[in-house]
Amino acid sequence: MNLDATFSALADPTRRAILARLAEGEVSVMDLAAPFALSQPAVSKHLRVLEHAGLISRSRDGQRRPCRIEAAPLEAANAWLERYREIWEQNYARLDDLLEIMKQEAAAEPSKPKRKKK
Numbered sequence: 001m002n003l004d005a006t007f008s009a010l011a012d013p014t015r016r017a018i019l020a021r022l023a024e025g026e027v028s029v030m031d032l033a034a035p036f037a038l039s040q041p042a043v044s045k046h047l048r049v050l051e052h053a054g055l056i057s058r059s060r061d062g063q064r065r066p067c068r069i070e071a072a073p074l075e076a077a078n079a080w081l082e083r084y085r086e087i088w089e090q091n092y093a094r095l096d097d098l099l100e101i102m103k104q105e106a107a108a109e110p111s112k113p114k115r116k117k118k
Helices: 003-010 013-022 029-033 040-052 071-108
Strands: 056-058 066-069
Touching: 003 013, 003 040, 003 071, 013 029, 013 040, 013 056, 013 066, 029 040, 040 056
Parallel strands: none
Antiparallel strands: 056 066
């Protein structure tokens, strides 16, 4: 899987919206283009980027060209991100432990009397 192509394709909000729509099921190119204020060639360009990244596939059904989402590149991106999530969670757990130690130490220290100003 090419993570660079996947993340590059996902960087555009229109392409993310197209993928969100395709997550609901197969859709024709014309139906995909309907909610966007874009020309048909512009939508086709977005679809080519998604197809190049392997995020969608297109087939032919007569004159209809249905598109469908492909899960493999998203699964690979999720697996890559998951490794970093685990690292971040470990870092936060260590920070929580440190904060707890600091709280306990602060609670154990006798309070110092305040000096009066003259």
